[in-house]
Amino acid sequence: MKVLVIGGAGYIGSHVVKELLDRGAQAVVYDDLSSGHKINLFPGAGFVEGDILDYPKLKTAMEDGIDAVVYLAAKKAVGESMENPELYAENNLIGAVNVLNAMAKSNVKALVFSSSAAVYGMPEYWPIDEEHPLNPISFYGFTKVEMERLMEWYDRLRGIKYTALRYFNAAGYDAGGAIKGRDRNPQNLLPIIREVVDGKRECLQIFGNDYETRDGTCVRDYVHVSDLAAAHVLAINRLLEGKPSAVFNLGTTNGVTVQEVAAATEKVTGKPLPVRYAPRRPGDPAVLVASNRKAETELGWKPVYTSIEDIVRTELA
Numbered sequence: 001m002k003v004l005v006i007g008g009a010g011y012i013g014s015h016v017v018k019e020l021l022d023r024g025a026q027a028v029v030y031d032d033l034s035s036g037h038k039i040n041l042f043p044g045a046g047f048v049e050g051d052i053l054d055y056p057k058l059k060t061a062m063e064d065g066i067d068a069v070v071y072l073a074a075k076k077a078v079g080e081s082m083e084n085p086e087l088y089a090e091n092n093l094i095g096a097v098n099v100l101n102a103m104a105k106s107n108v109k110a111l112v113f114s115s116s117a118a119v120y121g122m123p124e125y126w127p128i129d130e131e132h133p134l135n136p137i138s139f140y141g142f143t144k145v146e147m148e149r150l151m152e153w154y155d156r157l158r159g160i161k162y163t164a165l166r167y168f169n170a171a172g173y174d175a176g177g178a179i180k181g182r183d184r185n186p187q188n189l190l191p192i193i194r195e196v197v198d199g200k201r202e203c204l205q206i207f208g209n210d211y212e213t214r215d216g217t218c219v220r221d222y223v224h225v226s227d228l229a230a231a232h233v234l235a236i237n238r239l240l241e242g243k244p245s246a247v248f249n250l251g252t253t254n255g256v257t258v259q260e261v262a263a264a265t266e267k268v269t270g271k272p273l274p275v276r277y278a279p280r281r282p283g284d285p286a287v288l289v290a291s292n293r294k295a296e297t298e299l300g301w302k303p304v305y306t307s308i309e310d311i312v313r314t315e316l317a
Helices: 011-022 055-062 078-083 085-106 139-158 189-197 225-240 258-269 293-299 308-316
Strands: 002-006 026-031 046-049 068-071 110-116 161-167 169-171 204-207 222-224 246-250 275-278
Touching: 002 011, 002 055, 011 026, 011 225, 026 055, 055 085, 068 085, 068 225, 078 085, 078 139, 085 110, 085 139, 110 139, 110 225, 139 161, 161 225, 169 189, 169 225, 189 204, 189 258, 189 308, 204 258, 222 225, 222 308, 225 246, 225 293, 246 293, 258 308
Parallel strands: 002 026, 002 068, 026 046, 068 110, 110 161, 161 246, 169 222, 204 275
Antiparallel strands: none
8 A cells, every 4th residue: 555645744644654654554745844844754655845736746746656645735724724815725725626636637546634623613512423514614614624525526526535534633742752843833732832841932821711611711622643643544444445435523522621731731740831811712612522433433443542641741752
């Protein structure tokens, strides 16, 4: 099995490449290194430095005996997508069309796509299953929904089978320390906490402590990045076995508050974590928790890391 991992030098992509290599597959990384790191490239993997907007290079990379594609190259900052929709339209939508067109021309028929819980918007119920209405409240979330719709059409018209993996809150790092490159401008909670612990930030800013939750702070479903990587390999295998296209939520089903993550950090480090409360951010739901029943029953996926302390420990290692 030879897999092209688009965005394979980034945070989730590098973990996917490691999982593929550990399971004896071949991996080729396609990355422009705008947010990924050369230090995250594994010696056993091939590498093509390229942009998803460079269609000829993308097509050439797919013609090199590729059996499946993992697509993780979308831009992902919710706030930035609202301020600069043109950038997100070009990268996430035009880039996605390029990937699908290159696959169609190269006769590559299996695609695993990095989707997001952002497709659901404000939850109507939880835990959120795959039947929950799609109602994104950010342009970033909109681009994910549109990519899923594009894949549906390319499945019908070009026979490209796909799996959309809707991540909840990706967190943590490879427990063995094999992946060194970190986010350059972190937006997510755990990397921000790491910068506070390392002294790069003065404190953790918590947006809102008056939600209707057990301690007033938002509840999120933190899923370890190595568990996400394992799901990608299971999804590839499922597609190559001839199974139909599908969508899966990836989460632990365990809701953890922001305050509980801060407390877990203090327990792991043995030191107080400076915290400052700020007003709520527009569009932040009180609770985002996944149902992973479908992933467990149809994909055979079950998260290994279910303790927030264990996830924090790998983030800070």
